[in-house]
Amino acid sequence: MQAKPFHHGNLRDDLLGRARATLRESGEDGLSLRQLAREAGVSHGAPRRHFPERQHLLDALAAQGFDELTATVVDQVERSDGDAVAAFRAVARSYIDFAVDDAALMDLMFSTKNSGAAPQVAAAADRFFTTIGGIVRAVVPASALPDGDTLRLQLLLVSTLHGIATLVGSGRLDAAQVDQLVDDASVLFGVRTGADP
Amino acid sequence: MQAKPFHHGNLRDDLLGRARATLRESGEDGLSLRQLAREAGVSHGAPRRHFPERQHLLDALAAQGFDELTATVVDQVERSDGDAVAAFRAVARSYIDFAVDDAALMDLMFSTKNSGAAPQVAAAADRFFTTIGGIVRAVVPASALPDGDTLRLQLLLVSTLHGIATLVGSGRLDAAQVDQLVDDASVLFGVRTGADP
């Protein structure tokens, strides 16, 4: 045990963890590299090794957010014992809960700034959309649209989920309505157990 | 004509206009009260009369954005000569175009920060959602859900539109897919001309 120990050990993860907490408490406006450095007990120049610019920290947070959400959603599927409909509902709830509980992070993940930006964020986002797309595909019928394009139906249902999640997150939908809306979406999109008919 | 004229005339609108332009060019990060004051040719303290804090400027921009979007959407309906289906498609396109063309403003309008916040933003947002809700209601069948709750179907379709718009805006959906997705949504939600069956 040392009083003033280190090269700190793992400054990057320490900063990321503190940033995540600050994001929850104070939003993006509350995030400051200098403040995080102060909390971590290093000089204000130290974070530069790991995050040369503030945007790099935001990118890392967004990528981490996508990975967390992907893991949560995969976990929900595994808990559903092959019941695709139950899996869909659980996934929808997780998605929406995430948007509400980590609203500032959600903003970062889907902000326009990150649209043309960091490859690590794009990769994590791709993983998430591939994952949730697969979950939705397993549950969506091939025949709901005239020419039976399942991919389009899948994109549409993901869009609906995302719309519900972001509207609840920004306070435009009441949280009490959400379960009903997800159920309605299930009915409308013909969500059901089993693969194509 | 005077060289160094004024009390400036209308600093508030001048600042708002410049802020809107900056938002399009450089995003929210590019917005600075001091920079706007410089561009308007006033001292850095002058904006304080109209926007005591930076957030007040952001709120004004968001409220203005909602009002613009509402006006655009109403205009599209009026151009559709009572054809509710055509109106719906035009409205959907306007919504999505807005999200793409004014992505930074869209972020401001639907950001979490504004969820519990400024009453003027909430009022403008309410006007928008009331308007678009009415348009959607006119086009949505009462019988698509088992117990025929039209309001829920309306909220669901608005959520879908919002999801498509934000996903395109953040680059997660290809703009080329959008028209097809809107058409698919029309089919799925049973969008049609005339009122309840």
Next chain:
DNA sequence: ACCTGAACACCGTTCAAGT
């Protein structure tokens, strides 16, 4: 390889003072 500490330019916010 990782961190320190001074330096620079910029910012939001406050406030006494001008017209």
Next chain:
DNA sequence: ACCTGAACACCGTTCAAGT
């Protein structure tokens, strides 16, 4: 009523220097 200009605390970013 509206604006100026100095002041304060804070920030991101850069960089030479330390261990």
